[in-house]
Amino acid sequence: MTKNDLVIALVAETLAGSRKAYRELYDQTIHTVYRTVHFLLEEKVDADDVVQEIYIHVYKSLEQFDERRPFQPWLMGVVMRQIRTYRRKQWMRLRITNRAKRLELHTSHDFSEEIVNKVSNHALLYAVQQLSFKLKQVIVLHYLQEYSQEEISNILEIPLGTVKSRIHAALQKLRLKEQQEHFLIGKVEKIHEA
Numbered sequence: 001m002t003k004n005d006l007v008i009a010l011v012a013e014t015l016a017g018s019r020k021a022y023r024e025l026y027d028q029t030i031h032t033v034y035r036t037v038h039f040l041l042e043e044k045v046d047a048d049d050v051v052q053e054i055y056i057h058v059y060k061s062l063e064q065f066d067e068r069r070p071f072q073p074w075l076m077g078v079v080m081r082q083i084r085t086y087r088r089k090q091w092m093r094l095r096i097t098n099r100a101k102r103l104e105l106h107t108s109h110d111f112s113e114e115i116v117n118k119v120s121n122h123a124l125l126y127a128v129q130q131l132s133f134k135l136k137q138v139i140v141l142h143y144l145q146e147y148s149q150e151e152i153s154n155i156l157e158i159p160l161g162t163v164k165s166r167i168h169a170a171l172q173k174l175r176l177k178e179q180q181e182h183f184l185i186g187k188v189e190k191i192h193e194a
Helices: 001-013 019-040 044-064 071-097 114-120 122-130 133-144 149-156 160-179 185-193
Strands: none
Touching: 001 019, 001 044, 001 071, 019 044, 019 071, 019 133, 019 160, 044 071, 071 149, 122 133, 122 160, 133 149, 133 160, 149 160
8 A cells, every 4th residue: 555545545534534544644744744834934933833724724624635636745735825824924913013124034944854864055955045935935845845846836726837937946046046155056956857
């Protein structure tokens, strides 16, 4: 039984009312979800809250999942929508509480050990964190989560051409950063050439 088959079975059991199946579904997916949320949020302290919201939304919307399709891309779609919702809420709070000040985001370098192992260049990690959210999303999904461009298109609900142009724009910005700060990006590109 493949992991996707197991997850599909757990979805069916959850929809039939099994809380144990939902806990197992959570256990099967939490690492990927948490890693993605942690990497895409500027405020790392909010990661647990966002992950909790994701799993609440997953539970409520499992009936909408099409069992003929892979579960993981559907789940990443939920993750991305919840991160966007979180970001909108943060932006509104910022505007309401302090319209006169500009937001100064501090990026923490508290990355999970697995991400650091996968992309071992700290300067590269810092450069990725400096990308706009739209560019950072496609880089995280493509290079860290290893989704195809077509899967990213479905996850983010944007045209394939937009995904390609965002990846291209992100890589251009990273190359420019490389020239300015002399760090190596070629290693990551070689791993994911396609």
